[in-house]
Amino acid sequence: MKLRIMLALLALLPFLSMAQLTIRGRVIDAQTGASLQGAHLNLNNRLVRVATDDKGMFEITGLKPGDFRLKVTYIGYHLWEGLFTMAENKTMLISMEQSPVLTEETIITATRANDKTPVAYQNLSAEEINRNNQGRDIPFLLEQMPATVVTSDAGSGVGYTGFRIRGTDMNRINITVNGIPLNDAESHSVFWVNMPDFASSVGSLQVQRGVGTSTNGAAAFGASINLQTSAPSREAYATITNAGGSFNTWKHTFSAGTGLIKGKWAADARLSKLSSDGFIDRAASDLKSFYISGGYYGNSTIAKVNVFSGKEVTYQAWDGVPSDILKTYRTYNGIGSYTDPDGNQRFYENETDNYQQDHFQFMLSQRLSGHLTGNLALHYTRGYGYYEQYKDGEHLEDYLITPVSVPGYDSLFIMESDLIRRKLLDNDFYGFTWSLNYEHNKLNLMAGGSGNRYDGLHFGEVIWAEFAQTAGYRHRWYEGTGDKRDLNLYAKALYQAGRKLSLYADLQIRGIGYRLTGMDDDQRDVSGSHDFLFFNPKAGLHYEIDPASSIYLSFAIANREPNRDNYTDADPGKPAPVAETLFDYEAGYQYNNERLKITANIYHMHYHNQLVLTGAINDVGAAIMTNVPASFRSGLELSGKISITEKLKLAGNLTISRNKIRDFTEFVDDWDNWGAQVENRLGNTNLAFSPEMVCGAELSWSVIRGVEFLLNSRYVSRQYIDNTSSGDRVLEPYFVSNLRLGWTIEPDFVRGLEVSLNVNNLFNHEYETNAWVYRYYAEGKYRKMDGYFPQAGINFMAGLTIRL
Incomplete structure (x- = not known):
């Protein structure tokens, strides 16, 4: 049936594509010939949603014969304008002259790769981001990238979401916004739920796979992601977006901007609200955010301030669905369950996660000479929140609450009680980043670095207990602090050694001081000091075979310190976890012309002392990550894009990999002998959550002007x-398809109307994207507790955007 549908759609292509014309071309710098990515095209005084890609290429389809006026704008360049008549398809080369105004690209130049940097990377333009920004979080914008797997706790793409690249989770992926670290300094992770609809304020995004280039913040231990916020529009605008769909999901966004005032000043703002009930029971989200940006864009200076904030209230759904009911009750959520006095199962209504995160950024770029540009950024992030839980039958002494005496019975005490607790986090993160960029003739030199401090307070409160005579409201049962200081310096050089050969070198020194004080929630003293000094060198070469094709080779070393949980959950009777080291070898080939783009990359990532879960737990039952001496990830990544016809394009990618731990030993708790563990030596095993094959394909078809099928x-x-490597504990393979229909019209009363319909999981496939498992030995048998995270079946999202 699926094949018949696809064949029927393809059979209609020749008939629906008749009498439609296409403009395609490339936008370049008139002086250097360099491609201009992100240039915006305006056709007949309507803002066409087209921006040039990383090669400066663009395409506008679905045009009828006639007269057209095309305008091309790019910050830092003079307006390009052309008038022409179209009777057939047209190919253009547009050369833009620089104006004295600096471009926003200077802000992130030091941390991004370009077409001669010998690393595997991919860019997403503003157009690509906007096309797929239909209410789901940023991880789902990356879903079609090579070696990428995304997941959602609620199963709907709203709320807690995440991704892995090359099997590497977000704790090991460096993420920055305008070159400013976004990863939490203690957990190393990024919580996208704290930044709802941030994609609506992102102007471009780059994913570097492997170690990549030196950047600021957490170690890039498998990938790095660099987000740049939107550049100002030359013209004033306002946009209203409303979308709604399955699971009572709603997205409302209003954004507006002044355009460039007197050619030098601009301000932009956005206000968003998202809500969803989620696919999983009670996995509801109520999310709000805003973004404000204002700046001065002078002849030699850019001064810009960004303020953005997100607030989330999300019902917890992070336990997953036990495997024994996965087939019969896929939406089950056991979090918040308790038994009332009548013996009935109830669910606590406020079993929620509550957090607000506020970001403040000040960025200054200055052209110091004709060849030298400097950048400085100051930043501050404020975070505060908690998650609340109803706990059934808890030991009062575990919460530093005195057992309750029973009146009339001096020796009889109530030792357990139902209670409601909160675990809270109050933190501040602040610092600076800087860079210098020198470019002259054959040499491009960059130097930069950052200094950051994180100051966090972790504490827990009991806000209600059924029995607790001695405990007051908001009784605090634990408190601890984390103080982390991070300093890094790097220098990069890209040298054109010949007409076709470029050499690249990149050296980074990173120093970390981390202090823990106080108690964890299990009353263990976690105080300690941990200091690190890392040297992270990188080198490579890029060789241009001809104007359309090139090859590259690179080698890089990265080091990563353990995160807070690695320390607080470690077994106190054993050595503390140590830093991990990654040796990354990469080689690639690139081919790009007007119709066809192909990239191929092979990699071998060898880890020394990688931290992995062994199945062991500490003396209070928390899972322990342990350093393993040797492990690796090796693979082949292929991606490509071809224009089959003027209106029909096909893109795809394929990753094939091997991901192994050498000589792995598993530890299983022995409940028959409390405190003992069964030790299983398993030899070489597969790394968890590391599929051997990931592939994707995307077919886009511009039916007629303004109508797109994807x-x-x-x-x-x-x-x-x-x-x-046990077949009893796996995520089964899955194949999922999504359909998008978009329709853009340009009525006289507004600049544009865009209607979209997204059908996710088109063929209603049942699948899971994440899971956890705890194994133990009891009554002479191996047993387990686990949780799987099912994703929604077929679901819909429709949207309307009005551009004023």
């Missing part, structure tokens, strides 16, 4: 959910 599919092979 079908994408994703296949992910089997994934093991622990490191034992």
